[in-house]
Amino acid sequence: MKIAVFCPNLIGDTVMATPAIRALRRSFADAHLVGLIKPHVAPTLGGSPWFDELIHFDPRSSDPNVRTRAVVRQLRALRLDLAVLLPGSFRSALVAWLSGAQRRIGYGRGGRAFLLTDRLSTPVDAKGKRLPVPIVESYLDIVRRLDCRVDSLRTELFTTEADEAAADLAWSRLGLSRGAPVVTLNTGGAYGPAKSWPTEYFGILARRLALESGAKVLAVCGPSEREAAREIAAKADHPDVLSLADETLSIGLSKACVKRSTLLITTDSGPRHFAAAFNVPVLTLFGPTHIAWTRTYHPHAAHLFHPVPCGPCQRPTCPLGHHRCMRDLTPDRVFAAAKRFL
Secondary structure, X not given: OEEEEEOOOOHHHXXXXXXXXXXXXXXXXXOEEEEEEOOOOHHHHOOOOOOOEEEEOOOOOOOHHHOHHHHHHHHHHHOOOEEEEOOOOHHHHHHHHHHOOOEEEEEOOOOOHHHOXXXXXXXXXXXXXEOOOOHHHHHHHHHHOOOOOXXXXXXXXXXXXXXXXXXXXXXXXXXXXXXXXXXXXXXXXOOOHHHOOOHHHHHHHHHHHHHHOOOEEEEEOOHHHXXXXXXXXXXXXXXXXXXXOOOOOOHHHHHHHHHOOOEEEEEOOHHHHHHHHOOOOEEEEEOOOOHHHHOOOOOOEEEEEOOXXXXXXXXXXXXXXXXXXXXXXXXXXXXXXXXXXO
């Protein structure tokens, strides 16, 4: 049997899909499992044992080999028995239909129901508005429809030897010790600036952590957050507050750094889910996004938010311009919550 799994488009969503992918692999142990995933998201699943093959797919890429036409050809050549659609986009359903997969399962929203053979309904309230169901559960409901046995809601990630080597090198350059406590900070997020906590707040927090907790503090970052990570270290103005800004950055490096940290303090962005997957304590700062959507069932997680009349608005930028949901969440409050972990 040949099964294609259309993976989510975002890093955090991909981590939250791991319980469903794991259940598929265990329930179809003899199947040839193919993962369809964006090239920049693929390292999130690096080192995992679930897929026999990965196909990179990005319809907006400059590389014609990963755009729709080439990917459909690859899928048709596989003669798929089943396509499992974790994303809810129309495009993913269209590609699954064009692939010739005999069975295509996913949520029927967004006008794509006619392209699927097996359709799930999205839970809604009395007014027809989508209910905030944890994404982990939404993905699991798809594989449950295939009679997959779900052993756990726990998300799971792995690191490769290259990931660990990159982290060893960064740790050495920065003077960090594997045995000493390190608190990682993450300020990034592809969703939009509304999720961001002010860089100056991170700097204040980092300095207090260094002065009062005895831990080293490391600001992790992706390529687009280098400057923010540098600013955090500069504003903290303490030798024990460091950043990855001058390292060779990768998702694998971020995973390995979070994996070996004592605590992650983060916005509601992809690396937040690395902590849950590696069973690392995590303190997440929420603003515009609804906590219920991204519940991870992690026993060592705490969520902080400052309630405002206009939130959670689920908007990538603050529609009112004041960003109070994040600006009124003070460094003192975050430090007090972090102390309980440390």
